[in-house]
Amino acid sequence: MNHINDTGNDVVVDVRDLKINIHLEEGTLTAVRGIDFTIKKGETLGLVGESGCGKSLTSKAILGINDRKCKAEGEVFFTTTTNGTVDLFQLDPRGKEIRGVRGKQISMIFQEPMVAFSPMYTIGNQINECTRLHITKDKKKSKEISLEMMKKVGIANAEKRYDQYPHEFSGGMLQRALIAMALVCKPKLLIADEPTTALDVTIQAQILELMKELQKDIGMAILFITHDLGTVAKMCDRVAVMYLGKIVETAPVEEIYANPQHPYTKGLIGSVHKIGTKKDKLFSIEGTVPLALNLPEGCGFYERCNERIEGLCNVKEPLPESIKDGHILCCHAHRKDKSSEGTKVSTEPIKKETLAKKEAQPAEKAKQANMEPVGTKKAGVQAGVTADIMNPVLETAKKAEGMSGEIGTAYQEGGKNE
Amino acid sequence: MANYIVKRILLFFPTVLIISFVVFFIIQLPPGDYVNSLVASRTAEGEIFTEDDINELREQYGLDDPWYVQYGNWVKGIVTEGDFGYSFSYGRPVWSVIMDRLSLTIIVTFTIMIFTYLVSLPIGIYSATHQYSPGDYIATTIGFLGMATPNFLLAIMLMYLSFKWTGDPLLGLFSTEMLQEGVHLYNFGEFLQRMIIPTIVIGTSGTCGIIRTVRAQMLDEQAQQYALTARAKGVSEAVITYKYCLRAALNPVVSGMAGSLSSLFSGSTISAIVMNLAIQGPVLFESLKSQDMYLAGTIVLVQAILVVIGTLLSDIVLAWMDPRIRFTTERG
Numbered sequence: 173m174n175h176i177n178d179t180g181n182d183v184v185v186d187v188r189d190l191k192i193n194i195h196l197e198e199g200t201l202t203a204v205r206g207i208d209f210t211i212k213k214g215e216t217l218g219l220v221g222e223s224g225c226g227k228s229l230t231s232k233a234i235l236g237i238n239d240r241k242c243k244a245e246g247e248v249f250f251t252t253t254t255n256g257t258v259d260l261f262q263l264d265p266r267g268k269e270i271r272g273v274r275g276k277q278i279s280m281i282f283q284e285p286m287v288a289f290s291p292m293y294t295i296g297n298q299i300n301e302c303t304r305l306h307i308t309k310d311k312k313k314s315k316e317i318s319l320e321m322m323k324k325v326g327i328a329n330a331e332k333r334y335d336q337y338p339h340e341f342s343g344g345m346l347q348r349a350l351i352a353m354a355l356v357c358k359p360k361l362l363i364a365d366e367p368t369t370a371l372d373v374t375i376q377a378q379i380l381e382l383m384k385e386l387q388k389d390i391g392m393a394i395l396f397i398t399h400d401l402g403t404v405a406k407m408c409d410r411v412a413v414m415y416l417g418k419i420v421e422t423a424p425v426e427e428i429y430a431n432p433q434h435p436y437t438k439g440l441i442g443s444v445h446k447i448g449t450k451k452d453k454l455f456s457i458e459g460t461v462p463l464a465l466n467l468p469e470g471c472g473f474y475e476r477c478n479e480r481i482e483g484l485c486n487v488k489e490p491l492p493e494s495i496k497d498g499h500i501l502c503c504h505a506h507r508k509d510k511s512s513e514g515t516k517v518s519t520e521p522i523k524k525e526t527l528a529k530k531e532a533q534p535a536e537k538a539k540q541a542n543m544e545p546v547g548t549k550k551a552g553v554q555a556g557v558t559a560d561i562m563n564p565v566l567e568t569a570k571k572a573e574g575m576s577g578e579i580g581t582a583y584q585e586g587g588k589n590e
Numbered sequence: 591m592a593n594y595i596v597k598r599i600l601l602f603f604p605t606v607l608i609i610s611f612v613v614f615f616i617i618q619l620p621p622g623d624y625v626n627s628l629v630a631s632r633t634a635e636g637e638i639f640t641e642d643d644i645n646e647l648r649e650q651y652g653l654d655d656p657w658y659v660q661y662g663n664w665v666k667g668i669v670t671e672g673d674f675g676y677s678f679s680y681g682r683p684v685w686s687v688i689m690d691r692l693s694l695t696i697i698v699t700f701t702i703m704i705f706t707y708l709v710s711l712p713i714g715i716y717s718a719t720h721q722y723s724p725g726d727y728i729a730t731t732i733g734f735l736g737m738a739t740p741n742f743l744l745a746i747m748l749m750y751l752s753f754k755w756t757g758d759p760l761l762g763l764f765s766t767e768m769l770q771e772g773v774h775l776y777n778f779g780e781f782l783q784r785m786i787i788p789t790i791v792i793g794t795s796g797t798c799g800i801i802r803t804v805r806a807q808m809l810d811e812q813a814q815q816y817a818l819t820a821r822a823k824g825v826s827e828a829v830i831t832y833k834y835c836l837r838a839a840l841n842p843v844v845s846g847m848a849g850s851l852s853s854l855f856s857g858s859t860i861s862a863i864v865m866n867l868a869i870q871g872p873v874l875f876e877s878l879k880s881q882d883m884y885l886a887g888t889i890v891l892v893q894a895i896l897v898v899i900g901t902l903l904s905d906i907v908l909a910w911m912d913p914r915i916r917f918t919t920e921r922g
Contacts, residue, residue, distance in 0.1 A: 237822055274824035292911075
């Protein structure tokens with residue numbers, strides 16, 4: 173692995189060659205296929221990509237809180253406050269050491285605040301649990317700290333709210349409470365997993381503002397996971413674009429908007445406004461589900477790419493390469509040194525008919541059959557795709573987290589459409 | 591909350607009145623009455639009854655009135671004097687027949703209840719936290735078998751085994767000596783020994799049912815987002831299991847307790863008959879057979895009242911446990 177990661181002193185977290193395999197009945201699904209990134213102190217890294225590309229899994233893997241079915245490999249170096257730099261993956265996922273990191277040094281905000289709190293206990297109890305675990309056992313003091321944090325995130329009437337239950341809170345207030353819970357221990361790294369997706373637009377802006385303010389206050393690093401490029405522009409310093417379990421392009425935020433290189437990044441940025449690109453989106457989901465179970469050789473984006481080089485892109489996996497200061501890219505078509513490998517530069521995405529022809533080839537067909545043991549599954553996925561057309565591009569991508577959950581959603585939608 | 595409880599208690603009285611009416615109506619439904627079954631059994635023994643004899647008997651027992659008059663008298667007796675009527679077959683007031691076996695019934699069924707929860711909760715929790723482990727498979731298999739095996743069959747099997755190994759089928763709760771001398775400290779051990787089979791037999795199906803409920807509920811709760819949030823906070827697995835998941839998983843178990851109060855009073859009839867246990871169940875069975883209507887009516891009525899009380903209690907416990915329910919009860 174060629175090391176492209178920054179290893180300066182102010183690096184908070186350094187993820188190297190992270191892979192996540194999910195063991196399903198259908199086989200092993202490699203959801204994250206070796207990604208590297210670092211986040212510096214006070215920096216916000218945006219992790220962008222469609223749903224199912226492995227963003228959420230990546231974030232949970234850092235904390236070691238993924239489902240038992242998901243096996244993560246690689247290294248996550250984190251500079252702890254007590255033990256220096258530690259590879260979090262070497263720690264026992266149920267042990268005391270990692271629990272001292274979780275919530276205190278790295279904390280997390282989740283996508284759906286409505287279900288992130290237990291309905292059985294008061295908000296105060298649940299925030300205070302964090303304070304008591306990591307800061308002080310003193311009941312009075314910890315309650316004071318928790319209350320102070322609640323006020324800081326803008327929960328009015330905090331004393332009264334402290335003793336209320338989650339069902340007495342609105343979604344926006346719950347997200348504030350969740351942020352309070354995540355930040356009460358002043359963590360070095362905050363992982364925000366689509367923190368505003370479930371909120372309505374006016375609340376979204378407030379929550380983002382709040383997060384930025386608190387970041388300045390505490391000086392923490394943020395890993396900001398989203399599919400919404402608008403939010404990225406507002407929040408992030410650097411952006412990593414993920415596609416099919418890989419980071420395909422990393423660049424400072426201005427650079428990514430001004431000078432996107434990877435065809436997928438271009439597509440993403442283009443698709444925010446252009447309705448015409450919906451067709452690409454439709455295409456993508458059709459490809460994604462079987463691909464993740466049975467990965468093709470070469471670039472994962474090959475079939476959707478409009479700049480693909482036949483004989484190169486579908487043969488050799490593009491490796492990350494620094495094309496400019498801080499701009500890292502995985503793409504054969506945009507390499508600095510454009511050698512004349514490959515035969516043909518195609519400008520059109522592979523059309524459906526071409527795909528169908530391909531499927532008709534016996535070898536391909538057998539492969540296809542292997543990938544999709546149950547007939548209804550394909551129908552389900554396709555129906556899921558049709559459902560997607562109804563929604564604005566990218567907005568559909570919220571849904572559940574974790575690969576298995578997403579597949580399940582697709583099936584459900586399929587059922588509805590039949 | 592207090593409002594809610596008062597409301598529920600006020601609702602209690604009309605409910606019980608309606609239940610008593612329905613109970614009495616159903617019990618007198620079958621053709622014939624106690625006199626018929628008495629005459630039938632006596633005739634079989636060689637006695638001869640004339641029409642006048644029968645009418646006289648009927649008058650004597652108060653069975654010549656229409657059933658709603660009988661019902662009125664019965665309810666009046668209960669309300670004014672606490673008199674639940676007269677048991678024809680025992681020849682004594684109903685209440686004294688019931689009191690005979692009440693203490694033993696409560697001891698036996700209470701022991702079984704405690705056994706059930708003590709065994710099933712830990713196994714259910716283990717099964718869920720160690721899903722698909724060998725222990726989980728064993729627990730699940732035993733759970734299925736235990737639910738599917740009829741109690742009386744299990745009783746016969748266990749009695750056979752105990753007879754084969756110890757030479758005593760351990761029939762009934764008391765040995766002959768104990769019946770003569772009464773239960774004292776020195777033979778209390780034997781009483782406990784004799785409790786083992788009934789406890790296992792009657793407790794098994796309930797235990798297995800609760801294991802399955804707890805396992806399914808716990809699995810559900812473990813997959814909830816809040817468990818992940820707690821884990822991300824650095825909370826230990828034990829706290830996640832017991833503070834968060836178990837608390838939420840207990841709701842169906844608690845509502846299931848509503849029915850167990852009435853089974854305390856007269857459950858497991860068939861097993862009790864097979865194992866010769868002197869508890870309330872067989873009495874109900876006999877009284878229904880011989881159309882001893884006041885006895886049967888009283889037992890069923892008490893059962894029904896206990897169901898109503900049990901439901902009330904479990905609702906109160908649920909409201910106390912689950913803030914969401916508390917919230918709606920406070921509003922409503």
